[in-house]
Amino acid sequence: MNKVYIKHSVVPKLRRFTPWVYANEIDSNKEEFQSGEVVALFSKKDGFLGTAYVNPKCAIFARVLSFGKEEIGKKFFHNRIKNAIKKREALLNVSNSVRLIHSEADFLPGLIVDKYGENLAIQINTAGMEVYRELIISTLKQFLNPTWMVEKSDLHSREIEGLEDKNGTLFGEPCVQFELKENGLRFLVDIEDAQKTGFYLDQRKNRSICAQYIKENDKVLDLCCNAGGFGIYALHAGAKECVFVDASDSAIEQTKANLEHNELVSESLHVNDVFTFLKEQKYKNSFDMVIIDPPSFAKTKEQAVGAKRGFKHLLMESTKAVKDGGLIGFFSCSHHVGRKELLDIAMEVSHDVKVQYVLLEQMQQDSDHPCLINASASFYLNGLLLRVEK
Numbered sequence: 001m002n003k004v005y006i007k008h009s010v011v012p013k014l015r016r017f018t019p020w021v022y023a024n025e026i027d028s029n030k031e032e033f034q035s036g037e038v039v040a041l042f043s044k045k046d047g048f049l050g051t052a053y054v055n056p057k058c059a060i061f062a063r064v065l066s067f068g069k070e071e072i073g074k075k076f077f078h079n080r081i082k083n084a085i086k087k088r089e090a091l092l093n094v095s096n097s098v099r100l101i102h103s104e105a106d107f108l109p110g111l112i113v114d115k116y117g118e119n120l121a122i123q124i125n126t127a128g129m130e131v132y133r134e135l136i137i138s139t140l141k142q143f144l145n146p147t148w149m150v151e152k153s154d155l156h157s158r159e160i161e162g163l164e165d166k167n168g169t170l171f172g173e174p175c176v177q178f179e180l181k182e183n184g185l186r187f188l189v190d191i192e193d194a195q196k197t198g199f200y201l202d203q204r205k206n207r208s209i210c211a212q213y214i215k216e217n218d219k220v221l222d223l224c225c226n227a228g229g230f231g232i233y234a235l236h237a238g239a240k241e242c243v244f245v246d247a248s249d250s251a252i253e254q255t256k257a258n259l260e261h262n263e264l265v266s267e268s269l270h271v272n273d274v275f276t277f278l279k280e281q282k283y284k285n286s287f288d289m290v291i292i293d294p295p296s297f298a299k300t301k302e303q304a305v306g307a308k309r310g311f312k313h314l315l316m317e318s319t320k321a322v323k324d325g326g327l328i329g330f331f332s333c334s335h336h337v338g339r340k341e342l343l344d345i346a347m348e349v350s351h352d353v354k355v356q357y358v359l360l361e362q363m364q365q366d367s368d369h370p371c372l373i374n375a376s377a378s379f380y381l382n383g384l385l386l387r388v389e390k
């Protein structure tokens with residue numbers, strides 16, 4: 001196994017189990033290594049630090065597979081996958097659909113596996129994981145015996161890694177409308193064609209938290225609703241009315257199907273850009289709860305400034321739309337706009353619109369998408385539940 005020497009200043013970071021080494025943090029010539037090659041990380045002074053795979057095309061040059069001297073093969077993947085599955089057992093009482101493998105947080109960087117009942121959706125996001133594709137698929141088959149396994153490896157990160165997208169059935173019979181059960185509600189999921197691996201599993205706990213605040217006859221606005229998750233929870237909890245908005249046709253179609261599937265009703269579903277919609281509607285003191293759950297406006301650090309402007313605008317308009325004493329669920333799914341940035345934006349809007357916000361809940365992604373304390377990028381989903389005092 002080839003050795004990669006890292007700069008002395010980076011040693012403490014690895015000793016704290018941070019799993020990434022950037023290209024500018026190494027003392028070796030990165031061009032000497034192959035994409036996906038497994039290497040031993042060394043410091044000239046401190047010796048062996050870990051086993052990683054590398055990609056000379058990427059800003060993140062090395063992703064740590066193990067801080068020990070493990071052989072990266074059948075036994076390694078067998079143990080890692082078995083442990084990840086075991087950690088999700090309790091959550092399967094809440095839903096039949098959970099994330100089984102969450103990349104670095106399950107010590108398998110670049111690999112995502114979501115379980116939808118007897119079906120599995122997988123994403124391989126790096127050249128390093130791509131090397132082990134067959135081993136990963138056969139191990140998942142051995143442990144879970146899925147009826148259908150579908151690949152949805154189409155994230156932008158694959159292009160950066162020098163990989164082409166890979167989508168479609170790996171084996172088994174495709175399940176077109178899977179019935180996802182979550183906290184007593186049922187959602188139809190078109191696993192292959194829907195966004196993400198099919199459903200926003202990471203918002204499961206937050207849908208439930210927000211629904212706990214719903215009162216009989218409340219009026220709710222679900223902005224960027226996707227398949228209707230937050231609004232459907234709210235209607236089920238007693239809300240009288242929910243307005244759903246999403247830019248995607250198929251997301252609104254799925255919301256309609258999900259309302260019907262849960263015997264709930266809404267007459268107000270809109271395929272529209274959220275900014276245009278709020279401008280056209282000019283709502284004032286109309287809702288008891290507004291959910292703002294936009295896509296990741298900031299995929300890179302450079303995009304964060306523009307993204308914050310977008311978040312600020314959405315919070316301002318939602319604040320006008322909500323009643324005095326009403327609630328706003330304010331979410332960001334990009335770590336570049338994290339909890340601190342959401343709080344800063346709320347402070348600015350509080351000043352500009354002259355309202356007070358009382359923070360009721362701080363939310364994050366559900367526990368099947370865990371965060372690694374020493375990898376700040378893994379804290380990617382943040383939410384505030386704010387009460388608006390006008």
Ligand SMILES: C[S@@+](CC[C@H](N)C(=O)[O-])C[C@H]1O[C@@H](n2cnc3c(N)ncnc32)[C@H](O)[C@@H]1O
Nearest residue numbers: 200224225226229246247248273274293294295
């Ligand atoms: C993070 S998801 C919402 C997840 C949803 N709240 C749930 O619980 O499943 C973001 C949604 O925003 C939608 N979207 C993206 N850009 C939009 C825009 N400019 N206006 C309205 N919706 C948009 C996407 O189609 C996607 O469904």
